[in-house]
Amino acid sequence: MTGAIGIGAGVIGTAVTNRNPILRWSYFTEQTESIVEALVQHLQLTLSAVGIGLIISGALAAIAMKYQWTVGPITGTTAFLYTIPSVAFFGVLVPYTGNSAITAIIPLVCFTLLILVTNILDGFRAVPVAVKDAADGMGLGTSRRVLTVELPIAMPYIINGLRIATVTTVGLVTVAAIIGYGGLGRLILDGLRRAFWTPLTIGAGLSILLALLLDLMFYWLGNAVTPWTRRKRT
Amino acid sequence: MSAATVLAPLAQAAVPRDTGVFEFLLDGQRWTGSPGILGDLLDTVLLCAAVIALSIVLAVPLAAYLAHERKAQLASAWVVNIGRAIPTFAIAGLLVPVSLRGGYGFEPWPIFIALTLLTVPPMFLSTYVAVKQVSPGAVDAARAVGYTERDVLTKVELPLAMTVIFTGIRVASVQVVATEPIRAFLGGDGLGRYVRDGLGQRNQNLVIAGAILIALLAGGTGLLFTAIERLVKPVGVRRLGRPKRAGRLQSADPLGLAGEGTEGTAGSADRDPVVAAADRR
Amino acid sequence: MDTDALPALRLRAVRKRFPGSEADAVQALDLDVPRGSIVSLIGPSGCGKTTTLRMINRLIEPTGGRIELEGTDVSDVPATELRRGIGYVIQQVGLFPHRTIGANIGTVPRALGWAKARIAERTEELSDLVGLERVMLDRYPDELSGGQQQRVGVARALAADPPVLLMDEPFGAVDPIVRTRLQSELLDLQERVKKTIVLVTHDLDEAIRLSDRIALLNVGGVIEQYASPDELLRAPANDFVAEFVGDDRSMRRLTLATVGDLPFERGPVVDVAANDLEAQKIMAAHRSDWVGLTEGETFLGWIDGHELGSGRTLNELPRFMPAAQVTPAQSLRAALEVIMTSRTSVAVINDAGRFRGVVTLEQIRAGLAGDLAEQAA
Numbered sequence: 081m082t083g084a085i086g087i088g089a090g091v092i093g094t095a096v097t098n099r100n101p102i103l104r105w106s107y108f109t110e111q112t113e114s115i116v117e118a119l120v121q122h123l124q125l126t127l128s129a130v131g132i133g134l135i136i137s138g139a140l141a142a143i144a145m146k147y148q149w150t151v152g153p154i155t156g157t158t159a160f161l162y163t164i165p166s167v168a169f170f171g172v173l174v175p176y177t178g179n180s181a182i183t184a185i186i187p188l189v190c191f192t193l194l195i196l197v198t199n200i201l202d203g204f205r206a207v208p209v210a211v212k213d214a215a216d217g218m219g220l221g222t223s224r225r226v227l228t229v230e231l232p233i234a235m236p237y238i239i240n241g242l243r244i245a246t247v248t249t250v251g252l253v254t255v256a257a258i259i260g261y262g263g264l265g266r267l268i269l270d271g272l273r274r275a276f277w278t279p280l281t282i283g284a285g286l287s288i289l290l291a292l293l294l295d296l297m298f299y300w301l302g303n304a305v306t307p308w309t310r311r312k313r314t
Numbered sequence: 315m316s317a318a319t320v321l322a323p324l325a326q327a328a329v330p331r332d333t334g335v336f337e338f339l340l341d342g343q344r345w346t347g348s349p350g351i352l353g354d355l356l357d358t359v360l361l362c363a364a365v366i367a368l369s370i371v372l373a374v375p376l377a378a379y380l381a382h383e384r385k386a387q388l389a390s391a392w393v394v395n396i397g398r399a400i401p402t403f404a405i406a407g408l409l410v411p412v413s414l415r416g417g418y419g420f421e422p423w424p425i426f427i428a429l430t431l432l433t434v435p436p437m438f439l440s441t442y443v444a445v446k447q448v449s450p451g452a453v454d455a456a457r458a459v460g461y462t463e464r465d466v467l468t469k470v471e472l473p474l475a476m477t478v479i480f481t482g483i484r485v486a487s488v489q490v491v492a493t494e495p496i497r498a499f500l501g502g503d504g505l506g507r508y509v510r511d512g513l514g515q516r517n518q519n520l521v522i523a524g525a526i527l528i529a530l531l532a533g534g535t536g537l538l539f540t541a542i543e544r545l546v547k548p549v550g551v552r553r554l555g556r557p558k559r560a561g562r563l564q565s566a567d568p569l570g571l572a573g574e575g576t577e578g579t580a581g582s583a584d585r586d587p588v589v590a591a592a593d594r595r
Numbered sequence: 596m597d598t599d600a601l602p603a604l605r606l607r608a609v610r611k612r613f614p615g616s617e618a619d620a621v622q623a624l625d626l627d628v629p630r631g632s633i634v635s636l637i638g639p640s641g642c643g644k645t646t647t648l649r650m651i652n653r654l655i656e657p658t659g660g661r662i663e664l665e666g667t668d669v670s671d672v673p674a675t676e677l678r679r680g681i682g683y684v685i686q687q688v689g690l691f692p693h694r695t696i697g698a699n700i701g702t703v704p705r706a707l708g709w710a711k712a713r714i715a716e717r718t719e720e721l722s723d724l725v726g727l728e729r730v731m732l733d734r735y736p737d738e739l740s741g742g743q744q745q746r747v748g749v750a751r752a753l754a755a756d757p758p759v760l761l762m763d764e765p766f767g768a769v770d771p772i773v774r775t776r777l778q779s780e781l782l783d784l785q786e787r788v789k790k791t792i793v794l795v796t797h798d799l800d801e802a803i804r805l806s807d808r809i810a811l812l813n814v815g816g817v818i819e820q821y822a823s824p825d826e827l828l829r830a831p832a833n834d835f836v837a838e839f840v841g842d843d844r845s846m847r848r849l850t851l852a853t854v855g856d857l858p859f860e861r862g863p864v865v866d867v868a869a870n871d872l873e874a875q876k877i878m879a880a881h882r883s884d885w886v887g888l889t890e891g892e893t894f895l896g897w898i899d900g901h902e903l904g905s906g907r908t909l910n911e912l913p914r915f916m917p918a919a920q921v922t923p924a925q926s927l928r929a930a931l932e933v934i935m936t937s938r939t940s941v942a943v944i945n946d947a948g949r950f951r952g953v954v955t956l957e958q959i960r961a962g963l964a965g966d967l968a969e970q971a972a
Contacts, residue, residue: 102411165492165532167499168525171509175518214689216654217761218703218751219678232693244398251401258499258513268407269499277411284404291399299395308693308735 100277107278115267119286122263125256126249126294129185133192133245140193141200151201158194166191166255174259184261188252192245199241203234236306243298250291254283264290331517338523349503351527358504358531361422361497362490365429369490370483372430373437378475381445382467390442397435402428403496410500420501425494432493433486440482444475476546484539492532505531601666602627603759603791604651609660611646611816620646621816623660630758633785633792635802635809638839643816644795648761651793652681664759679703682752682760682790686767688744690736696722696747697732703755721750724787726780742773749781753788762794766801778804799840803828803847811836825851845963846928854930854944854954855923857962862941862953864889867910871903885939887953888914894943894950920945921954927962930954 108115140158144151169187177183207230215225254265262269264287271280303310329338338344345351380386409424448471456470472479495506508524511517606626612619621643628634636644649655651662653674662669669677690699698705700721701714709717722729725746736744745765752760765781766774778801785792796802802809803824810821813835820832828844828851831837840847864887865874874886878900888895888909896914903912919937921930923946933942934956944951 102415163488163492163532163536165495165525165528167495167506167509168528171513171521172525174513174521208687208689208692210685210687210689211691212689213654213685214683214748215691217652217678217683217685217689218706219675219680220702220706221675224706229691229693233691235693247399250399251403254401254403254407255496257403258510265403268404272407272410272500280407280411284401284408287401287404288399288408291401292396295395295399306693308737 102277103281104278118264118267122253125184125253125263129188129249130192130246133189133196137193137196137200140197158197161190162194166252170256170259179260181261183259184256188249191252195245196241199237203237204230207233236302239298239302247291247295254287329517329520333519335519335523354503354505354507358494362494365433365490366487369430369433369437373434374441377438377441378445381442382471394435394439402432402493406500425497425500429490433490436486437482441479444478445471448474480543487539488532488536491535495528603630604628605663607661609662610658612658619815624816628791628793630791631789632807633805635794635796635806636812637796637802637809638812641814642812644812645763648763648793648795651761652678679707680757682757684748684752684762684765686764688748690744690747692736695733695735699747700750700754707755721753725750741769745777758791760790760792764796849928850926852927854921854925857958860952874903889950892949897939927959931959
């Protein structure tokens with residue numbers, strides 16, 4: 081991390097010129113390594129944040145379902161975490177966890193919790209009472225009922241939560257560039273600092289593409305695991 | 315445009331590193347000076363207010379109309395989905411060179427447009443859902459006594475949907491305020507500058523002070539909108555208690571983040587195909 | 596010990612008080628359900644009929660008393676094991692929306708660890724049994740109509756061939772036409788499978804139609820009368836029962852007996868070869884203005900008595916066809932409907948094209964006075 085964060089620290093010239101076009105295609109071949117590195121870091125940060133978030137949310141949702149009185153405190157806390165401004169959250173952790181991946185991951189994870197907890201709870205609430213009653217009445221037993229009946233029915237909601245959490249996190253990772261762990265966001269910030277538009281365009285363009293791709297991927301995944309929702313009686 | 319003009323708003327808030335967080339925040343000079351906290355606050359508030367106002371104008375009437383006509387359900391769902399997928403910082407970054415080429419400078423246009431793109435989809439969505447879920451009985455009754463379609467929308471659907479619409483506006487507005495600080499990293503200032511400068515100068519206290527300011531403004535925005543919500547809530551609705559669906563959106567799902575699952579999910583007969591989801595950055 | 600004499604289900608002093616409640620939802624309920632019979636629990640809401648049903652498979656644990664299934668106290672068996680051995684059908688069906696119809700039907704066999712081939716075989720067997728096309732097995736519940744879903748619900752409950760079936764308002768969620776059809780199907784099914792069925796319903800007609808015995812419950816799970824449908828209608832045990840079965844209990848009894856249960860009566864009918872005199876004689880004997888013509892076992896139509904004596908043969912006179920007709924399997928209530936709307940005030944019994952006699956209002960009234968159910972038995 082460099083000392084100066086201000087824009088234009090090493091200005092080439094801010095105007096869009098032939099020397100500094102919005103996108104110079106040769107940059108892809110010259111800087112393949114750093115672009116791939118940024119992309120990989122972006123994916124790593126996104127997936128680990130959502131992965132950790134899912135584990136924590138799963139546990140929180142389980143607690144909320146088991147003990148009804150915890151629903152309020154859990155949604156309240158996760159809602160509070162969700163509204164912490166990202167710049168403030170990343171910044172405020174630096175003194176404690178330094179410029180490390182941890183500093184980036186903690187806020188990213190916290191931002192996923194509300195989305196995931198809400199959707200997991202919605203998913204399990206969507207299981208019709210009659211279906212649970214029938215499962216009990218047939219002697220499926222609690223764990224079998226939860227795993228083979230309730231979870232599959234809740235799955236579209238959970239996957240949709242993952243979808244929202246993931247694309248949101250892709251966007252937030254770019255902001256983590258301000259503490260040096262931004263994946264593609266570093267290309268954006270770097271480009272802004274040097275007023276060098278090619279890396280900015282590549283970083284921004286790829287992060288948008290990544291978000292849209294992951295969005296589509298989860299859409300397909302959601303359809304793939306819920307074949308029963310596609311065919312309806314007409 | 316010379317480099318100097320571009321760099322002008324970048325004057326850093328140089329603060330001695332041993333200044334304590336509260337020492338900084340409670341120093342009147344810091345507030346009224348130039349650059350000063352009050353000035354930055356005003357910068358941020360004005361930008362956010364403009365974004366919120368424009369977003370309401372763009373999103374609410376259109377969504378209300380389309381929901382009343384039951385039109386563009388699928389298109390709305392997709393627009394909202396894609397809107398959610400676009401990273402605000404990336405969009406703003408992309409717009410910077412475009413803005414420079416057009417001679418509009420580093421800011422505020424890129425951040426303004428990016429924030430508006432962030433805000434319109436959730437406002438559109440909450441309005442759409444709110445109007446659509448108004449009791450069909452009330453709408454039928456209104457038509458039965460001879461209301462025109464316009465009257466049905468403005469005198470029945472909108473008042474009944476107002477609570478939910480305002481919740482959507484509040485949530486989206488808090489998001490705008492919480493996201494605006496990235497402006498400081500896009501060549502602008504505003505309240506985000508203290509975090510930026512603190513990071514740049516490795517001044518932890520300045521970072522924390524900046525973070526506190528941002529968080530307070532975001533929290534304050536939420537409170538302000540909650541107060542407005544209370545004021546505009548129609549008396550009848552207040553007395554009746556919250557409508558069922560609205561209640562769900564407000565309590566179990568305070569930010570309207572619940573997903574729609576896949577369209578037509580099991581047991582989701584009452585669910586809207588439009589994704590109930592707020593955006594972030 | 597003669598196991599056949601033992602009731603399949605025996606409830607003794609079964610009691611349930613829900614936590615936080617002042618009164619018992621069910622207080623000291625005794626009930627024997629004979630093997631292979633259909634017993635309905637019916638009564639006003641709050642009478643504890645569903646609670647009682649759910650105590651049998653321990654979805655609700657009784658506060659006191661004893662429930663025996665084939666002589667075994669159900670509380671001695673682990674709940675999941677017990678439930679796998681008892682079929683359970685509910686109003687909202689509760690099919691698993693994420694599983695195909697076939698997989699839904701195979702739920703309990705799978706839980707019991709049956710081999711795949713055996714489950715597949717059983718699934719097809721059951722779909723035939725409940726009248727579900729086999730192509731449906733690969734579909735999802737949402738693709739089926741309400742009636743089809745309910746058939747699947749019954750098939751699923753029967754999957755592991757449990758001796759006892761509990762049904763909680765099984766046909767409450769379908770429209771009346773489908774409900775009637777499903778009721779007939781259940782009766783047909785019962786002919787073949789001979790299960791012990793406990794059925795909760797709030798529909799008296801359904802209980803009358805389906806049950807061998809009806810337990811009419813009052814608030815607090817008090818059995819006011821436990822009797823056959825006909826007895827319940829003919830001889831209500833007390834005012835509560837009388838009020839519950841209503842003023843139209845005679846009409847309801849008409850749904851219990853069929854045309855075939857009535858004594859055979861040929862009616863004012865002559866062969867097409869007969870002469871005017873014979874026709875007039877038989878009309879007089881029946882005090883009828885009409886005379887029916889038959890040829891062998893075929894009913895040809897009615898002739899207006901005023902047309903007689905015109906010199907034409909019976910065969911040449913104008914006939915009124917189609918005549919009002921009923922089949923021996925139709926209920927007396929249906930026959931009544933036919934008679935009331937027919938011009939001749941009489942319905943011809945048509946058994947697959949063969950003339951079997953006639954039904955009149957007078958016959959039905961006479962039938963009601965007697966013990967129809969015993970004639971039916």
